[in-house]
Amino acid sequence: MEITQKLTSEEAIKLEEKHGAHNYYPLPVVLSKGEGVYVWDVEGKKYFDFLSAYSAVNQGHCHPKIVGTLKEQAETLTLTSRAFFNDILGPYEKYITEYFGFDKVLPMNTGAEGVETAIKICRKYAYEKRGIPENQAKIIVCDGNFHGRTTTVISFSNDEDARNSFGPYTPGFLNIPYNDIEALEVALEDENVAGFLVEPIQGEAGVVVPDKNYLAEAAALCKKKGALFIADEIQTGIARTGGLLRVCGDCSCEHKCERQEATYTRPDILILGKALSGGAYPVSAVLADDEVMNVIKPGQHGSTFGGNPLGCKVAMAALEVVNDEKLIQNARRLGEIFRERMNKFIETTDTITLVRGRGLLNAIVINDTPDSSTAWDICVALKENGLLAKPTHGNIIRFAPPLVMTEEQLHECCDIIESTIRDFK
Secondary structure, three states, rough: OOOOOOOOHHHHHHHHHHHHHOOOOOOOOOOOEEOOEEEEOOOOEEEEEEEHHHOOOOEOOOOOOHHHHHHHHHOOOOOOOOOOOOOHHHHHHHHHHHHHHEEEEEEEEHHHHHHHHHHHHHHHHHHHHHHOOOOOEEEEEEOOOOOOOOOOOOOOOHHHHOOOOOOOOOOOOEEOOOOHHHHHHHHHOEEEEEEEEEEOOOOOOOOOOOOOHHHHHHHHHHHHOEEEEEEEEOOOOOOEEEEOOOOHHHOOOOOOOOOOOOOOOOEEEEEEOHHHHHOOOOEEEEEHHHHHOOOOOOOOOOOOOOHHHHHHHHHHHHHHHHOOOOOOHHHHHHHHHHHHHHHHHHOOOOEEEEEEEEEEEEEEEHHHHHHOOOOHHHHHHHHHHHHEOEEEEEEEEEEEOOOOOOOOHHHHHHHHHHHHHHHHH
């Protein structure tokens, strides 16, 4: 078969089923092109993308500035490894640390690598700076978490599909309920607790939004006990939830502020990924101040591709787009419109019980059991009507369009969602 051979959707799906591992269960649509908020399948049908590659494509598909930067750098220098310096990494490190307000960055590639990096930094800091006995450090995590699928991460997951038959599991983690300050306070009484790893909004769990003061109170408790507050903003960060980061809260300020608003909760370690490259190239990053990051010495952690010139250039372009196109403000404004429309629609139907979210990370809860196929069937019907979304946790549908969406496009999408659910049998 020629690599350039044009396939039908049916042929492409059969090839994946025959030659690929069956580790995903995608919607039956085969995409071949993307631009802005739209994607097209191999037959040429156009769809609104309401998933944004799990928030990796916040800046829209194939953003011309990001793609142009990628092309230019790809023709110049792509990879040196960290055996040598390169002329892009230093400027990138200066740019991203100033952008997010930290002293240091450790560049990686994928979100899961970012989480693993943060765990290692947290443990090393606990042993070398706090005097926790070697191999005794514990990290608090939350039930319902999703931080990736490495062996370490699934060791503290509640997702049995991700966890079962992959043991033995990595020790050193304490699970507590999400959005439960009292449970965190009790767990922090353990003197061997090194840190608290948390998603500011639990995305994979169904866009679970904690109480307004949860993050601030959690950070304050961690500081009191000397534990590091670690924010996994891989999905919630970079404008998705209506702030530069979700730990910024529902701030009304523009980006490049001095972080003086009362809603800002500064993490000790910040993990970023996904939209850090606008979906054009795998880029992730772990940021912290000198006191924490300087525990990592040469040879103790790294990545052949982490900090490569191509990824660094793409990331800077992706972050510039967030500023240039005011994506923070757009996500905040359109998110309010979306939830207002869905809440009005809920009053007219028994199919949806709840809408929740922040910015343009939202979900609707379907009035059926988690083991039913209703949410999946609705997503298939949405696909037929020109909108792509995906269920999570059985009876929840996550809606996360690219942040370059216009208000007119959003209303068109709401029309599709409402008519699809209204007509659903």
